Amino acid sequence: MLNVRPEMKVIYTSILIVFLLFLLLPMGTLLLRSFETAEGYSLTNYYNVLSNSELLTAFVNSIKISGLTAIITTILAFMIAYALNCTNIYRPLKSVIKMGILIPMLLPTITYGFAIMYSFGNQGLITQLLGKPLFDIYGFNGLLMGYVIYTLPAAFLLINNSFMYIDKKFIIVSKLMMDGSMRSFLNTIIRPMLGALGGAFVLSFILSFTDYGIPASIGGTYSVVATQLYQVMLGSIPNFNHGAVIAVLMLVPALFGVVLLNYLERFNFHYDKFSQIEMVENKIRDIILGFISIIVLMGMLSIFLVMFIAPFLTSFPYDLTVTMQHFINVFTSNDLTAVYKNSLIVAFFTTVVGIILAYSSAILNTRTGLKGRVAFDVVSMITNTLPGMVLGLSYLLLFNGSSLKGTFTIIIVCNIVHYFTTPYLMAKNSLSKMNPSWETTGGLLGDSWFKTVYRVIIPNSASTVIEMFSYYFINSMVTISGIIFLVSAQTSLVSSKIKELQHFAKFNEIFVLSLLIFFTNLIVKLICDYLQKKQSVKNF
């Protein structure tokens, strides 16, 4: 390990100060405020919140629907990942499925609700095609559908990723040992995948438990924790202390999740090597799984279809003449273009500063001998469990009186901290695989540490930096849970503007703005993918 240099300590300290100010302090404030009453500190707030039947119902509802979402999502994600990794489905079809399943990630969750409304509502596109409404979309059904769409891409990525680390040769071995197909499936796929499946379950549960966008658009009278929290904080009789209690309680499932994940950790296998093999021929398996994957994908995309149709029509579904008027309205409205610009500013600064922060933390953690470098792992574990709404709320409590209130800075910082974990782990993963003696060699050749980092380390992890860019950018474009408490009239973002437009039922504007986010993200993603590919070609 490299000797500790003063410049490392400077960077280490500055990053720690950032997390102290924008993670630990806000969390401490949140905890403190949850105990604060007019008569000093006590458990009264907790008592009041837990004895409020409306809030209790919301909690029970949230747990129920998030649990169901997590089960459905995990099963679907597993089936699709299985179809991609363990079948002989036509390759180009596999890539289409792999790409298509990630599309919802490019959109804010609040848009999902409106897409569902316009697809399955009384006058919806799919309803019209079928002739009658399939089910009541407001409340439970709509929420469940939205949550599944929202959590499926993330769960799929996780499961698909661990499929790559399974040695599929064991499938053949199992066949040779004359195992039945059920036994073979359980022992060679399910058993080594248990950790990932559990992870996907926990992830889906927490994501849907803490999302604000979907219930805000389609929750109807089915109350969930996220909307209750919003109401308590920003409703007609705001009660910040009760809001703090709800936020703290919102953390409980996340903590359970971490415990569960640690328990599941022991099920993770470590294969010595992964061999690529030809899959055993099985036409029926391929057809069934291919069919299921396509149905899931089509079902998901058909919901978003309306978004690409409705804004081009005068008044869907009543007046179906094609028009560009809605786009012209949005682009000529100062208000809406300003909001789009705001979103771009926030996403850009979040990405740039976020990458610097996460990359520096990862370098210090993996490639130096700094004492206390584990701190970054702890930070990344905390940010991983922290729902955006809770973080945003704690910023509101801490910075309400300060000059940071109502600025872009506070939104950017919130996004950086909120999404810190994944980019940090990406950087850590790639940096720890590099030859550990590069800095020493660079030093012997007379280069400073910075110079080695700049000339050797960064170029060798360019692909990862691009990946971090894409992750930070897209997530800060779509997030609403994290920023809903922090935006003001002058720092309004597209995702929060959509909520305002909802008040007037201006769905065409909502869809136009959603398309703007979608295409911005798509372009960023395509460019990043292209650059990444170019990088990997260069390196090998």
Next chain:
Amino acid sequence: MKRMKWLTFLLIGLAILLAGCGGNAASGEGGQVVIYSNGDEEAIKAMEQSLNGAGYEGKYIIQSLGTSELGGKLMAEGSKIEADLVTMSSYFLESAQQQHSMFRDLGFQTHSLEEYPAFYSPVLANTGALFFNTAMIEQKGLEVPKSIKDLADPSYKGLVSIPNIMDSSTGWTLIQAIISEYGEDEGKKIMAGVIENAGPHLESSGSGSIKKVQAGEVAVGFGLRHQAVEVKKSGAPIDFIDPVEGNFSITESVAVIDKKNEKTDLALEMAEVLITDARKDLITYYPVPLYEGETVDEDNKASNNKTFSEPLTVELLEKHQSFFNSAK
């Protein structure tokens, strides 16, 4: 030296994080007057047009919020609120002023028909009335109701739609009418009957009930009078009645937050524009005369205008909300 360059680079990064973007917000749109409004789409449009017409285009930014959301902000933040100017239900302004003394006196002549406190002046008013679907009444063989009390009659079961006072201020005009005519005790029985008859047609939006009546989901409803007039004019089988209990109104007013800076002065000028210029458009959407010289169609003149005996405040609203809930 090179080492220093990198260090500076990183520190600049942090500097951007801490200061740069804050500066962005300040230098970009910082000089604009921020207007918070609970108004409907038509109201906001009329206000924007009048402000742009008076040459204020680009000098203000309007943020629309739900009534309860904006109310919560006023109560919680007082004069620390981001807005320089608000248009909001008058009763919320009264309560916010009582609690925070946060508004500046408008200080210009408004020539309003009634007296209002010096710190606000109404921009529009909503009046409640009964309406019914003539085709449905005939089809179901029902009597045309004359009063809100009639809606409690069992023959209307499942055929009534009313706005919910918990979410809608139009709902409040209904409660005011019941309480001032019958008092709390008898009123509660009537209220219970009406709620029973409304069943699932308890609307969270003030315009919900007219939509239900127009669609033929229910036969009679209580809601915004001018909407019923408009729907009737469009040729739909709808008619309206001013109930014997009276037509009660809720006003939405403009007020300027006293921030003691130059934006407050600009906000005051804008407030005057809203009352003078925007009213010409607003009165076509919300046809209730509020100022001298304003006229409306004969149809849009409610025949039985009344006001509640106590001043409308948030506290009274909460009292009436619990009256409503206890009747459930």
